[in-house]
Amino acid sequence: MTRQRAAIAWGVLGVVAIMVIWEVYKFLGPAEGFVVGAITGQTGSGVMLLPRTNDRAMPHIWEMVARLFQSTSGGDTPPLIVPVVTAGLLTLGIAAVGWLIGVSVGALLGLVMQRWRLAEWGLLPWIVVSQTVPLIAFAPIVNSIGTQIDRGGTPWPQWLSVALIASYLAFFPVAVGVLRGLEAPDRIHLDLMRTYAAGYWPTLLRLRLPAAVPHLLPALRLAAASAVVGAVVAEVSIGMRGGIGRMLIQLAGQGSSDPAAPWGPTFGSIALGLVAAGSVALIGFGLKNYRRGEATA
Numbered sequence: 001m002t003r004q005r006a007a008i009a010w011g012v013l014g015v016v017a018i019m020v021i022w023e024v025y026k027f028l029g030p031a032e033g034f035v036v037g038a039i040t041g042q043t044g045s046g047v048m049l050l051p052r053t054n055d056r057a058m059p060h061i062w063e064m065v066a067r068l069f070q071s072t073s074g075g076d077t078p079p080l081i082v083p084v085v086t087a088g089l090l091t092l093g094i095a096a097v098g099w100l101i102g103v104s105v106g107a108l109l110g111l112v113m114q115r116w117r118l119a120e121w122g123l124l125p126w127i128v129v130s131q132t133v134p135l136i137a138f139a140p141i142v143n144s145i146g147t148q149i150d151r152g153g154t155p156w157p158q159w160l161s162v163a164l165i166a167s168y169l170a171f172f173p174v175a176v177g178v179l180r181g182l183e184a185p186d187r188i189h190l191d192l193m194r195t196y197a198a199g200y201w202p203t204l205l206r207l208r209l210p211a212a213v214p215h216l217l218p219a220l221r222l223a224a225a226s227a228v229v230g231a232v233v234a235e236v237s238i239g240m241r242g243g244i245g246r247m248l249i250q251l252a253g254q255g256s257s258d259p260a261a262p263w264g265p266t267f268g269s270i271a272l273g274l275v276a277a278g279s280v281a282l283i284g285f286g287l288k289n290y291r292r293g294e295a296t297a
Helices: 002-028 062-066 081-115 117-130 135-151 159-181 189-194 200-238 244-252 263-286
Strands: 034-036 047-050
Touching: 002 062, 062 263, 081 117, 081 159, 081 189, 081 200, 081 244, 081 263, 117 189, 135 159, 135 200, 189 200, 200 244, 200 263, 244 263
Parallel strands: none
Antiparallel strands: 034 047
16 A cells, blocks of 8 residues: 555656646746757748747646636637547547457467467567557558448448557557466476366466466556557547547647647546556456566556
8 A cells, every 4th residue: 555655646746747847947948949050031940959938839737727617619618628528538438449459359469479489479570560550640541441341331430440540559568468477477387287287278277367467467557548549649640520639639720829728638638548547457456466576567
């Protein structure tokens, strides 16, 4: 319990430190940023090393928070926090579907690679390389395939494309975590199972899977956060309406006249990642007896 309280305290301290750094830089930093190599009379020339600190580029933190409780677009529209929460719940639901798909695929790949060394040699390099594909370019391809399937007569909602893209980021940490976790038992324990004439499945269920928990739980948390990132990026890339990714783009277009508004869905996206990763912690409570020596994500 003391360790958990220390982790929470450090997390809160980190957030406070970011807020202080933001406000201090806004107070001391140059209003138009610091540009190297600028040519007089040519707008946009040079390389900006430090960001602008004017109110349009960097609103005060209290202005961002206050904007959440103001009308979304004037008139009788609800406070900004209401559409942010609504859009966030939709994105979170899609990310959860992507997480389930990614966990299933990743666990299957991890099992196969642990069972057959040749499969690990052949699959693991490609699994690693798969994460180098730019998601913003991959998302329209998945959406296009889904559109063709839908036109072929099989229903394919747009949110399913977003879920698949989210699963693309989620499966990688699970596959690696399952592989490393299943290989975690000591040789002496594996030899003991052989002396009992235990086959592959009894060894898997009674030894390898319990030993894999300290590696698997951090992988699941990382996969949950990655699924949220994938869902938000996919919504932006394919233009899906209703999610928090689309809301980010819409409010970013109004940033010049309402600079605090885009930070509402930004905070919402951060909250989604925390909720997703924190939800996996609930799984850990039921497996606390197997978490000794848990790896860090």
